[in-house]
Amino acid sequence: MFLRKFTVMTVPLLLMALLALLLPVFSGLGFFGNVFKGLVTGIFLALLLPLSGASRMRERFMGCLWVPVIIGSLVVILQYVESAGTVIPGLSFLSTRDGQVVYMECTFIGYMLLTCVRTME
DSSP: OHHHHHHHHHHHHHHHHHHHHHHHHHGGGTHHHHHHHHHHHHHHHHHHHHHHTOOSSSOTTGGGGHHHHHHHHHHHHHHHHHHTTOOOTTOGGGOOOOHHHHHHHHHHHHHHHHHHHHHOO
């Protein structure tokens, strides 16, 4: 029971981190970089729920998706604060200047939030 809840909470965060690492790699490829970004994003969004263990419309563990939504939102807020010029010691590894990374993090957050609201019991 704990392992399943832990999986529902950590898999979205791991997918988001992996995507944040992959997007800058494709930035230098021009048009084909955008094609690869779109393909990777679609694949990751398609895999998000099955890898989290939620494949039905009503899943009792989907309430656990609030945890990665809150953590992801805090990361985006910290990235905004860092981009505004405020330096937060110890959290500089979260800052990014690439708007596409923030865009994709917000895509995951929105998808998880909608899925959590849609599948709650």
